[in-house]
Amino acid sequence: MYKMTTLSCVLFIILIVTRAPLVLSDEVARGIKPPAVFEDDMGCLLCHKYPKMGRVTEDGERRVYYIMPHVFANTVHRNVPCTDCHSYIKQLPHRKVERGVTCNAICHSIKNPASGKNFSHKPIYDVYKKSSHFRPKRAEGDERDKPYCITCHTNPVYNPDEEALPTEVTDRCMVCHEDRKFVNNWYKHTSRRINKVKRSGKEIVELCSSCHGDEELIQRHVQAAAGGGRELGRKYKIAAKSYKESFHGKVTSYGFTKAASCLDCHANAENYYLSVHDLRPSRDEASPVHENNRLKTCQRCHKYADENYAALDPHPTSDKTENPFRFYAELIYAWVGDTVFVALIALSIFETIGRKRDGVGWRLRDGSSWARRRTKRGRDRVISTENL
């Protein structure tokens, strides 16, 4: 027994010693970079480095609390210490989290290089707060359907443009800035905002449609609005669907970039990046699609647009209640189309039967299509080509 235990220990140690480098080299082989460790002053990774760390909430929702150090080290928040956002954590192990992170916190560790003040997303958060999309982080009921910051800001951790930085650019920075890590981070910071900051029209439509095209969500809000006597936009129910049927929507779905997407009309072109956080209903005078501003919005692309033009419907629909004119016009078109189609095919069949009865053949051979002899009606072809 004693011998066995010693042997087991020895084998275990040998296993550990021999396998450990293998595990590492395996990670390298699979392309997972060795952890680029970020500042973990608080020792959060002591627990959060474990992949299976997580729980199932009371609502049955799965929560993962695992932090992948090598992934987090590449995100935009890599330089922010955990407790700047998770400011409610004062001790380890920490208590049950009640509040969660909000995006309007003020960082204590990061300074705004322009103003020298502590960095915060609060200014843009305050703009968002005035928009019709606003909801608090911990919202209840239908409010939860509204987007919080992270609904749109999904912060992709992998950016192919950052895979291999162009040294012909960064080397030039290095001449004065000396620190390669600083230069690389700055390059990533600026290039991400230059190359990838704006979603394409197609992506914008997909993003907006993820809520505005969700039938269940729409119904929930229509009912809630009816119950609460609240007014909804005229196009609220069909916003995404009707846009997709418009010419703008159709060509945008094919990746065409010059046609208007949702934000081209619903956000203000002046100060666009602030405006997308401040979307208002069309009945709000600040909205670019408010009837007072609509013409100006159209004219951004359609230079020669006039009042009549601004009255054209950019959200066309054939819904009977929304647009009866179009509904009936389309119905008549469909009836005419079907009737013509059926009538012409019927005529062709009728004609074929009629002519076949008199002995017509499919092909014109030996100088005639009527070479088939003996039809019931007589009058069959009597000559053959040799007679001539």
Place this chain on the structure above:
Amino acid sequence: MKLSNEARRILETSMVINKTSDAERQEVEDVVALMPDDRVFLYKNVVSNPVGDLPRYSIHIRIQHMLTFVTFLTLAFTGLPIAFFEHYWATPLNTMMGGVNVTRVIHRTLASMMIFAMVYHVLTVLLGTLMKIKQGNFELARSIIPTMKDARDFKTDMLYFAGRVMQRPEMDKFMYKQKLHYFAAAFGNIVMVVSGSSFLFPEFWASVLPASIAAHFQEMMRISHPHEALLALLVVAFWHWYNVHLAPGRFPMQWTFLTGKITREHQIEEHFLEYLRCLVEIPKERQLLTVMLEAQNKAELEGSNKSSGG
């Protein structure tokens, strides 16, 4: 054969217009007299060249058909994937044509070509008609203009197909089907041009129309463009192609759109009145038909001899 009043009138008019000499008149009358009373028997017993025997379309009409044919199909293939973008075939078809960045250029370029073909056609027809009127040889019945006769022809033809009458009607150069198709295509063309222009120049249409109808007009155009296109495509694919490719006697293809000529048996069957004009205008046709009719009589005689001998 004894010609019907209508056929007789057409023949006389044609001979007057062509200033047919007395000798030629006699030739025409002779060959007409030789024709069997039953037109079915006539067109069953002539010899036809599949690529065509008798002139029908001028080179202008053939070029216009070619332009319309090529532009129409390409316009449909570049336009339909956009209009019906949600269908499974739309994206592959659009990608195959080079994506929307390419197809929008193709679509507009070909639309201009189609409009050119349309203008070219209207000019050809107008100037041709004016010249004929000036020379005094314009015949309304020979033109594409629909008349009451077409309704009668349609009725008789339906009765023939149903087996209720023994002969198809005596139809002119353009029969009821062709007139219907021609004006449907002309109407469709105008709808496509107007609605297409309302996509390309929406500001223009909004500014020239009164405010009360500008929005309705645009809505109407938005649905008209794809619906009319689809209707046209269906009519072409299921009717026009049936008539010129699949119909018995026309299979696998009628060559008229390339050669400009129609086969003899087809001319007699569906355009008998025009065939009478051919007899007046083309002396060689009189000789050829005479030979064929004599051969037919001979064959008939032989046939009856055989049967009486047997």
